[in-house]
Amino acid sequence: MKQLKHVMRLITGLVVLGSLLALAACAEKQQAAAPAEAKVEKEAIVWKLAQTWGTGFPIFGDAVIKMADMVKEMSGGELEIRIDSANKHKAAFGILDMVNAGQYEMGHSASYYWKGKDPNTMFFSTMPFGMIAPEQYAWFYYGGGMELMKKVYDQHGVYSFPGGNTGNQMGGWFRKEINTLDDLNGLKMRIPGFAGEILSKLDVVVTNIAPGELYTALDRGTIDALEWVGPSLDLNMGFQKIAPYYYTGWHEPATELQFMVNQAAFDALPEHLQKILVIAMQYAAYDMYARSYHDSAVNWASIEEEYPDVKIRTLPPEIIAEMKRVNLELLAESAANDPVFKEILESQTAYMKMARKWTEISDYAYLKDNLE
Ligand code: CA
Numbered sequence: 598m599k600q601l602k603h604v605m606r607l608i609t610g611l612v613v614l615g616s617l618l619a620l621a622a623c624a625e626k627q628q629a630a631a632p633a634e635a636k637v638e639k640e641a642i643v644w645k646l647a648q649t650w651g652t653g654f655p656i657f658g659d660a661v662i663k664m665a666d667m668v669k670e671m672s673g674g675e676l677e678i679r680i681d682s683a684n685k686h687k688a689a690f691g692i693l694d695m696v697n698a699g700q701y702e703m704g705h706s707a708s709y710y711w712k713g714k715d716p717n718t719m720f721f722s723t724m725p726f727g728m729i730a731p732e733q734y735a736w737f738y739y740g741g742g743m744e745l746m747k748k749v750y751d752q753h754g755v756y757s758f759p760g761g762n763t764g765n766q767m768g769g770w771f772r773k774e775i776n777t778l779d780d781l782n783g784l785k786m787r788i789p790g791f792a793g794e795i796l797s798k799l800d801v802v803v804t805n806i807a808p809g810e811l812y813t814a815l816d817r818g819t820i821d822a823l824e825w826v827g828p829s830l831d832l833n834m835g836f837q838k839i840a841p842y843y844y845t846g847w848h849e850p851a852t853e854l855q856f857m858v859n860q861a862a863f864d865a866l867p868e869h870l871q872k873i874l875v876i877a878m879q880y881a882a883y884d885m886y887a888r889s890y891h892d893s894a895v896n897w898a899s900i901e902e903e904y905p906d907v908k909i910r911t912l913p914p915e916i917i918a919e920m921k922r923v924n925l926e927l928l929a930e931s932a933a934n935d936p937v938f939k940e941i942l943e944s945q946t947a948y949m950k951m952a953r954k955w956t957e958i959s960d961y962a963y964l965k966d967n968l969e
Contacts, residue, residue: 761885769824
C-alpha cells in the first residue's frame with residue numbers, strides 16, 4: 598500500500614513535470630514567434646484616407662470607420678487605413694484632387710460634389726426623379742453602373758466604389774406651405790446640386806450654405822427653406838423647431854456616398870488585400886443603408902411624438918410636373934454636348950424603366966395596401 602502511494606506520487610510528479618516542460622516549450626515557441634510577428638507589423642501597409650465629413654460625423658463617418666476596421670481585421674493587420682477628417686485636411690471638397698494626386702490613397706465623399714469639375718460624376722450619387730436605392734444598387738452591380746463609373750473616374754486617376762446610401766432624402770424643411778408655382782417665385786432655399794439647377798429655373802433663389810450655419814440661416818429668415826438629408830441626420834440639426842412643413846423627397850431618392858482609391862496605389866496592392874478592401878467597402882456601403890433606414894425610422898418617431906405640429910407635405914402635382922419637364926430639358930442639353938453623359942443617362946433611364954416595372958408589382962403593390 599505504502600509502495601503504491603509512492604508510485605502514485607511519482608506519477609503525479611512526472612505529470613506535473615511534463616506539463617511544466619510543455620509550458621516552457623510553448624513559451625519558448627512564443628518567444629521565437631514574437632520577432633516574426635513584430636516583423637509583419639513593421640511591414641504593414643499604412644494608407645491614409647481623407648473624408649469630406651468632420652470628426653465624429655454620425656452615419657457617414659461611421660461607415661468609413663467600419664470599413665477601415667474590417668480591412669485591418671480581415672488582413673490580420675497587413676493593411677491599415679488611417680482616417681483624416683475635414684477638420685484636419687481642411688479640404689472637404691478637395692478629396693478627389695487629393696486622392697488623384699496620391700496625397701491620400703483613399704477618400705470618402707459623394708460623387709455629385711465633383712459635378713463642377715466633371716458633370717458625368719453626378720450620376721453616381723443620385724438623380725432627381727431617379728432610381729430608389731434597391732434599383733440603383735442593382736444598376737451599379739448588375740446593370741452596368743460600375744463599368745460606367747470606372748469609365749468616368751479613369752479620367753481622374755481613381756477607382757470609385759459605392760460608399761453608403763442615405764436612402765430616400767426628404768424634400769426639406771419649409772417655413773410656409775407651397776401650393777402653387779407662384780409660391781416658389783423668390784423663395785430662398787438651400788438645395789445643392791442638379792436639383793438646385795432645376796429649382797432655379799422655377800425662380801427659386803438657390804443658395805448653398807455650410808451645414809454649421811443652416812439652422813441660424815433658417816431661423817433668421819436668411820433662407821425660407823432648406824433640404825439636408827432626412828430624419829436620420831435632420832433631427833440633431835433641430836430644424837423641426839423652426840420650420841413646420843417637412844416635404845417629401847423628389848431630388849435625392851437614393852443618395853450614394855463614394856469610396857475612392859488612387860489607381861496606382863490600388864494596383865500595387867497584393868491581390869488578396871485588393872479583395873479584402875473591395876469586400877470591406879461593399880459591406881460598409883450596404884451597412885450604411887441599413888443604418889440610415891434605422892436611424893430615420895427611430896428619429897421620425899421621435900419628431901412625430903415631440904413635435905406634433907410638424908406637418909408632412911408633398912409638393913403639388915403642378916409643381917412636380919414642371920420640375921420633371923425642366924429636369925428632362927437640362928439633361929437633354931448636357932447629353933447633346935457630351936457622348937459619355939448621354940451614354941450614362943441612357944443606361945440609367947433604360948434600367949430604371951425596366952426595374953420600376955418590377956418595383957411596381959412587388960414593393961409598391963405590397964406597400965400601397967399594407968401601410969398599417
Ligand atoms: Ca441632401
